[in-house]
Amino acid sequence: xxxxxxxxxxxxxxxxxxxxxxxxxxxxxxxxxxxxxxxxxxxxxxxxxxxxxxxxxxxxxxxxxxxxxxxxxxxxxxxxxxxxxxxxxxxxxxxxxxxxxxxxxxxxxxxxxxxxxxxxxxxxxxxxxxxxxxxxxxxx
Amino acid sequence: xxxxxxxxxxxxxxxxxxxxxxxxxxxxxxxxxxxxxxxxxxxxxxxxxxxxxxxxxxxxxxxxxxxxxxxxxxxxxxxxxxxxxxxxxxxxxxxxxxxxxxxxxxxxxxxxxxxxxxxxxxxxxxxxxxxxxxxxxxxxxxxxxxxxxxxx
Numbered sequence: 144x145x146x147x148x149x150x151x152x153x154x155x156x157x158x159x160x161x162x163x164x165x166x167x168x169x170x171x172x173x174x175x176x177x178x179x180x181x182x183x184x185x186x187x188x189x190x191x192x193x194x195x196x197x198x199x200x201x202x203x204x205x206x207x208x209x210x211x212x213x214x215x216x217x218x219x220x221x222x223x224x225x226x227x228x229x230x231x232x233x234x235x236x237x238x239x240x241x242x243x244x245x246x247x248x249x250x251x252x253x254x255x256x257x258x259x260x261x262x263x264x265x266x267x268x269x270x271x272x273x274x275x276x277x278x279x280x281x282x283x
Numbered sequence: 284x285x286x287x288x289x290x291x292x293x294x295x296x297x298x299x300x301x302x303x304x305x306x307x308x309x310x311x312x313x314x315x316x317x318x319x320x321x322x323x324x325x326x327x328x329x330x331x332x333x334x335x336x337x338x339x340x341x342x343x344x345x346x347x348x349x350x351x352x353x354x355x356x357x358x359x360x361x362x363x364x365x366x367x368x369x370x371x372x373x374x375x376x377x378x379x380x381x382x383x384x385x386x387x388x389x390x391x392x393x394x395x396x397x398x399x400x401x402x403x404x405x406x407x408x409x410x411x412x413x414x415x416x417x418x419x420x421x422x423x424x425x426x427x428x429x430x431x432x433x434x435x
Contacts, residue, residue, distance in 0.1 A: 154370065154371050155367055156353060156367040159353055160352055160353065163353075163354055201374075201391065201393065230374050230377065230378025232379075232381040232391070233390065236387075251303070252299045252375050252379070253302070254302060
């Protein structure tokens with residue numbers, strides 16, 4: 144099964160790295176889209192079907208918190224799993240994201256194989272429609 | 284909180300470079316002093332002040348880790364890619380250091396990167412940690428606590 148993926152990060156380099164990480168780890172990508180901040184991502188979501196969102200937290204224009212809040216306010220988008228890939232170290236802020244509906248977080252630096260395993264678990268849960276419980280974050 | 288920062292910063296830099304950039308470095312106080320080409324910086328801030336972490340790297344090493352991160356040849360590395368990568372490196376170093384502080388009153392700022400020739404006095408001072416790769420001096424790191432109030 145392939146997934147339509149949206150990567151949201153203000154760093155072009157990180158967007159490339161995350162995409163490459165997905166590809167080399169065997170994660171099946173259908174359509175691939177990217178945005179440099181939350182607002183750009185919301186615009187893309189207006190006209191595109193997305194199965195998985197991987198997002199940074201610290202971004203200009205609209206950060207990860209604003210993006211997630213806006214996303215969850217729209218009924219059509221509220222079930223899309225959002226995973227944050229971040230350097231954020233503040234557990235309170237990460238827990239706040241989880242409470243807002245994030246499906247998990249991955250701390251940078253990360254190892255590709257660990258990202259693959261984490262995403263496999265998250266998307267497996269999605270297929271089983273067990274989205275009610277948030278997954279924990281992971282450090283690599 | 285920021286006492287004994289040197290071993291923590293060494294550990295963090297080594298871990299980030301090895302995990303994401305496939306590069307290994309050695310920290311050596313006797314490492315030859317050199318002028319470097321790029322500098323990047325990130326601050327960890329709270330109401331008391333800020334902790335500024337800065338990195339200086341040789342152009343060759345910066346190009347190599349950019350190529351490693353992006354999975355491209357060094358000849359394909361553009362200046363924008365290089366600076367973007369240095370910001371990410373600094374972001375990860377700052378974030379990892381912040382995580383080791385285990386104090387949530389501090390928050391991570393936005394990383395910056397620039398060519399040293401563009402900014403006078405941009406290299407870390409003599410107290411900076413110097414590091415090398417295969418015996419070649421390739422960079423230096425410094426951490427400084429600035430207690431003045433921060434206006435955000």
